[in-house]
Amino acid sequence: xxxxxxxxxRLIEIITPFNRAGTDLNAKTTxxxxxxxxxxxxxxxxxxxxxxxxxLIPVNMLPDLETIGDVAxxxxxxKNA
Amino acid sequence: MPDLFDKFQxxxxxYEGLMASGLRDPFHLQMDEILSPTRxxxxxxxxILVGTYNYMGMTFxxxxxxxxxKALAEFGAGTTGSRVxxxxxxxxxxxxxxxxxxxDMEHAMVFSTGYQANLGLMSAIAGRGDYIVLxxxxxxxxxxxxxxxxxxxxxxKHNDVADLEKRLKRIPDGAGVLVVLExxxxxxxxxxxxxxxVAVAKAxxxxxxxxxxxxxxxxxxxxxxxxxxxxxxxDVDFVVGTFSKSVGTVGGFIVSNHPKFExxxxxxxxxxxTASLPPAVVACSAASIRKLKYAHNKRAHLWEASRHLHxxxxxxxxxxGTETAESAIIAVKMPDQETSAxxxxxxxxxxxxVNMVPPQATPGLHLLRCSLCADHTSAQVEEIIARFKRAAxxxxxxxxx
Numbered sequence: 001x002x003x004x005x006x007x008x009x010r011l012i013e014i015i016t017p018f019n020r021a022g023t024d025l026n027a028k029t030t031x032x033x034x035x036x037x038x039x040x041x042x043x044x045x046x047x048x049x050x051x052x053x054x055x056l057i058p059v060n061m062l063p064d065l066e067t068i069g070d071v072a073x074x075x076x077x078x079k080n081a
Numbered sequence: 082m083p084d085l086f087d088k089f090q091x092x093x094x095x096y097e098g099l100m101a102s103g104l105r106d107p108f109h110l111q112m113d114e115i116l117s118p119t120r121x122x123x124x125x126x127x128x129i130l131v132g133t134y135n136y137m138g139m140t141f142x143x144x145x146x147x148x149x150x151k152a153l154a155e156f157g158a159g160t161t162g163s164r165v166x167x168x169x170x171x172x173x174x175x176x177x178x179x180x181x182x183x184x185d186m187e188h189a190m191v192f193s194t195g196y197q198a199n200l201g202l203m204s205a206i207a208g209r210g211d212y213i214v215l216x217x218x219x220x221x222x223x224x225x226x227x228x229x230x231x232x233x234x235x236x237x238k239h240n241d242v243a244d245l246e247k248r249l250k251r252i253p254d255g256a257g258v259l260v261v262l263e264x265x266x267x268x269x270x271x272x273x274x275x276x277x278x279v280a281v282a283k284a285x286x287x288x289x290x291x292x293x294x295x296x297x298x299x300x301x302x303x304x305x306x307x308x309x310x311x312x313x314x315x316d317v318d319f320v321v322g323t324f325s326k327s328v329g330t331v332g333g334f335i336v337s338n339h340p341k342f343e344x345x346x347x348x349x350x351x352x353x354x355t356a357s358l359p360p361a362v363v364a365c366s367a368a369s370i371r372k373l374k375y376a377h378n379k380r381a382h383l384w385e386a387s388r389h390l391h392x393x394x395x396x397x398x399x400x401x402g403t404e405t406a407e408s409a410i411i412a413v414k415m416p417d418q419e420t421s422a423x424x425x426x427x428x429x430x431x432x433x434x435v436n437m438v439p440p441q442a443t444p445g446l447h448l449l450r451c452s453l454c455a456d457h458t459s460a461q462v463e464e465i466i467a468r469f470k471r472a473a474x475x476x477x478x479x480x481x482x
Contacts, residue, residue: 040444043217043236056251058212058233 002053002079008072014052015068018045027069053079102419105426107437117141118329118456121434128429129461129468131451132436136409137298137379138456139329139369152364160357164191165346168357176363179370180336184305184320188342190335191363193355195294195323198333200226201349202290202321203261207232211257214248214282216240216273218266220292221442229350232259239266242277249285258287264307265295268443268450269402270410272296275311283316290319295408298327298373299380299455327373330366332358379455383409386462387453393466398480399473402448409454412438413469415447420478424449427472433465 012025018041019025023034031037037045046057049071055078057065065071100106114122118138119130139145152172162168173191180189192198203226207213211232215223218239227234235252238244245260252258260282265272275291282289293306301309304327308317318339324332335345346352358366384406391406394413402412415421418440425437428449438448451465473480 038444047238050251054251056233056235056248058235060228060232060234 002076004069004072004076007075008069010052011049011068011072011075014048015045025068027067027072029068030066031068032066049075055079099418099422102422104422105429107422107425108439110429110434115140118454119458119461123429123434126432128432128434129457129465130434131453131457131465132434133454134295134326134452135329135454136295136383136452137327137329137373137376138454139327139372142329142369142372144372145329145365145368148368149361149365153359153361156360156364158361159359162356163353164357165353170357170360170363172360172363172367173357176332176358176367176370177334179367180334183303183370183374184336185303186320186336187338187340188336190342190345190349190352191358191366192333192335192349192352193358194331195321195325195333196222196225197351197355198321198323198335199223199292200229201345201351202319202335203227203259204229204351205345205349206230206288207257207259211259212252213259213261214245214252214287215261216263216266218268219261219263220267220294223261223263223292240271240273242274242281245278246281246285249281249287252285258285260285260287260289262289262291263295264291264293264300265408265410267295267410268438268446268448269412270295270406270408270450270452271403272307272407275308275313279308279311279313279316288318289316290321291317292321294321294323294326295410297322298376299383299409304373304376304380324362324366324369328366328369330362330369332362332366376455383453383455386455386457386459387411389459390451390453390462390465393462394469397466397470397473398482399469400481409452411451411453413449413451415449415478418447420476421447421449423476424472424478427475428468430475431468431472433468433472 021036050057053075112121118135118140121128121130156170160168176191177189199222209231212235213227213232214235216239217236235248237248262273262278279289291308296306298304300307319335319337322334324330387406387409391411395401400414436450438450
C-alpha cells in the first residue's frame, strides 16, 4: 500500500527539476501560481509521475490537482483502488 | 465587481502591441473578391492564396456550382431544422450516399461542421469509466469533444507508437477504449504512422477513430486518406472528415461499418441540437465528393506542387516543419512572434496569403503555414517561391546558408 507520507517526498524529487522559479516545494505548493508551469511542462511532468508509478493520470483530472499534495492524494487513491 | 473580460487583458495587450508596430493584422484580413481557388483580391490588389486548405480546388468546379444552384432554387436557402426533425432533405441523404460510396462503408452521418462531427463522436461514444486515448497534438475539436463527455482522457506523445502502447497497457481491465488518431496533423503537416499505431490499438482491444480532414482527396488509391494509404481500412472503426477542405464547402461527417452506428443520430448532441446544412451546401458537397473519387490528375498535380514548394523553400534556407513534404501543408518556422508578423505582412505586400498560426494553437512554435491547391499552376508555385525570398529580405528573416 502506498501512503501519502512516502509518495509526497518522491513527488517533490520528481518536481525539483521543473522548479525553475526556485519555489519552496511542499504539499501546499501550487503548479499554476507557485511553479508557473505552462501546459507543455505540465504534460511532461505528468508523464514522469505516471511512469514512476506505472499509472494514468487522466487529463480531465488535472484541473482538480492544484497542489503537490493533491497529486500525492490522487496517486495514493488511484494506485490503491 | 470584476469585469469578466479582465482575464483576456494579456491577449488584448499582445494584440494591440502587434497592431501598434504598424504591421498588417493577420487575423482580420478581408477577401474582397475570390477570383478562383488560388486567387483573390485584397485592398484592390490580386494575391495568390497559399493558405486555404482548398486542396483539390473544388470551390469553383462547374458541376459543383451547378448542383448547388439547382438545389438552392428547388429546396430554398436553408432547412430551418435539425437532422432528426424537419432538416433531412433529399440532398442530405444523397450526400451521405456519396460518402458511403467514396469510403466504401456501410454508414455515413453528415454534421453541420467538421468541428461538430468530432464533438459528436468524442462526447457520445465514450462514457463514464471509458477511456479516450488521443495524440497530444490532436485538433481542438477532438479535445473539446472529450471535454464535453464523461470519459477519462489520456494523451500520448505526438506520433509516438511506444508511448501509445505504454498508456494503453495502463488502462484498467474492462474499460471501453477509443483511440483517436489523425491522418495528417494540420500544424506542421506531418502524417501519423497509422499502420503501427492501429496495430498497437487493435492489440489492446480498443476501437479506433481516424480524423482524415487534411488527407481526404489525395492520400490512397481512392483518395480516402492516410488510413487507406497505410492499408488499415479494415481495422479502423470510424473515419471523421470535413467538407471544408478538399470537398470545398462546409460540413463534417463520420463514416463507419459498425452495425450499431446509426444510434449516434440520437445521442450525438452536436448532430441533434443544431440546424442541418443548407440544401445548396449538401448538393455541392455530394457533387464534389463524387468527382473527388476520380480526380487522379488533380491528386498527382497537388503532390507535385507540394513537393516542389517544400524542396525550393528548404533550398532557399527556410526552416520547415517537416524534412520532406509529407502532405500538402508546408509549415515555415519563424524565430519569434514579431518576425512571424513581419514576414506575414511582407508576404501580403508581395501578394501571397499564408496562415499566420496564432501562438496559442501551437505552444512554443511560431508558424507561417502554406497549404497547396491542385489548381496552383507551376508558374504560381515559382512566383510563391520568389515572393517568399523577397519577403524574407524585407522582414529581416535570416535564412540558412
